[in-house]
Amino acid sequence: MNKPKLVELLACREFLYFWSARLLATLAQQMLMVAVGWQMYDITGSAWDLGLVGLFQFLPALLLTLPAGHLIDKLRRGRIFSLCVVVQGAVALLLGTGTVYGFVSRELILGLSVALGACRAFQMPTQQALVPMLVPIGLLERAVTLSTTGLQVAIICGPALGGFLYVAGAQIVYVTCAGLMLGALTLMLGVHDKYQPSAEQTTLKSVLAGAHFIWTKKLLLGALSLDLFAVLLGGASALLPIFARDILHTGPEGLGLLRAAPAVGALTMSLLLLRWPIQRQVGPWMMSSVAVFGLATVVFGLSGYFGVSLIALAITGAFDNVSVVMRQTLVQLETPNEIRGRVSAVNSIFIGASNQLGEFESGATAALFGPVASVVLGGVGTVVIAIAWMRLFPELAKRDRMVERVPQ
Template identity: 45%
Template structure:
């Protein structure tokens, strides 16, 4: 049997990896600074709990556009060339970064400006997520897709390691510098996406009712038990275990390590995740993938609990690294199962629903953590979230036996559900 080629043998996939890394690096550098700016500006006139509430609102500002646009962006990713959707979204992110650089240069950044830019970044991510997610499987054969996902995760998590630390260091040097750097990185991302050649077009019926086609994405996810279980598991586990949303508070008022320490805290989970992704790139997971995913979510919750109680910087970094390892384990299994279980003509719409759930777990998780911290304090909020994540892992193991039954990526134990309307037509 001939061994399949490595994903890096494909030029379009190499360009995709460059785009993935540069965009993630830019996004993480911006996000860590925006979070710091919101909390720091709010603390000048507000008590810690009131400032934490403002930090939660940033999550809402980024999530609302995705909530409103989910059906539209998924249908768009299955209807329009996915490369151009991603390129347009990246240019919008570049504009947001350039705008923040200007306000920082003129020392005129305010909370309303930060909230407005956060909402625009939410719009850009709403379109970029499904398009990029649906694009990746078009660049490599299905047989090597899990390895390609692992490599993509390495680029993503490496950007997550370097981005937060770079954002903190650059901001400490000059407040405008992280945003100017992000602008340049987004432009490099755009050029890399331009280098990707034509891809296979979907067979989505262009004469059918667009609204019905949008609803079909929801229908598919809802009735595909393994896809629905995997996506919802991530939603509720990360929604409850949103320790990273509290990092500005921990850096400033619990661990007392400042903006540079915040960069280290933000980088720690990404470092653990990148190491895990690197391992999977060379040693792909092959057996009992579903059970191991559920176990990883339990470890994620436990690490969150210990981090919440820690007042020692080294212990906090270790917990965050373990949290990142567990999260990457779950992401690797979940994304591989979803991509291999979804036909090409549905990947945009399924990706949009997945992005909604992922953003719900991230942005709404930030909001939930910020609001809960405003009520009971950051430590209690983080600990309660970690306990909740462990309970979710136990409940999903019972409610979705299909996840436990997922033994490997070669033949996911599912049956694709029928759709209400036909998607396949003449090319």
């Protein structure tokens, strides 16, 4: 980064408040998911129930994200983000109280998973839409880079911290999460975005404008669906409690490290891409990155050694990050500004589907075939998807540069 520009960015007080609030909220979210997954497995011992946690988060996100994208254009975005923080803090407090008094159950965890999924439907596109309102346009690229770096740090530290705190009791994790959410909410009091809510009439056509654009833009459809199916098949995060305890013979602290490993790989790759960005052969790089992600998933599934498993998960995170960076860049470059918010909402659906629905798929196949077979089959399936997408979306597979033509 250019030093004067970085100093200029750090002088944007409201952006720094929001950046810090997002960092604390993401840290709490990651800790919360470690505790919820481990506690569900402690209660039921069921891979199916671990998968249901992901499904119950995905369904409300799927149903609400399109309306949320339109609503975000009509309301104050900072307030929407703050409300999401309040709800997640309340969920953490309820789980902590339930753990102390012994009323946490399978049904309670699944019900609260619905609330968490609904929050994510609003929070993800809101975060993307807020940043441009808090910095000058000339600093936007650097603001996004700094936001991504903070996000990866939280994703790395959150699971590890959650796993270590879980040793002292699930309630300790939940109370800590609630405290972090309170800190995020306090920081948001200093954020006053200048967004003027849209007066556009709400119609079915306007709500679906982002989805229609992506469907007709085959380049974006190919990029988004490639990432969707890769993580849907290759993601093994829902099964990490099983691998940690039953296969790798470690405890909550080991689970935290396993959950953090992909983020470590992603952060390392993001730093490399900042120094050496991919400027040519964008399509082939995206396809090959997905294939490497699948192969590393197979290695993780077959590994019985904790160190090898950590390395394999770090590789999945690194090459998934290559795909994510390219996908997000293509979406921004190819989307007209007037529908960028709604396209971001659709993008959030793809992200949510690949994560939460992928957790359900992993849990369901693990219940049928066992955790090792589930992960290995998913990794092989990811490689097959990468090969198939080269034929189904030739425009994406042959893409050379991010910008192929000068905008008119």
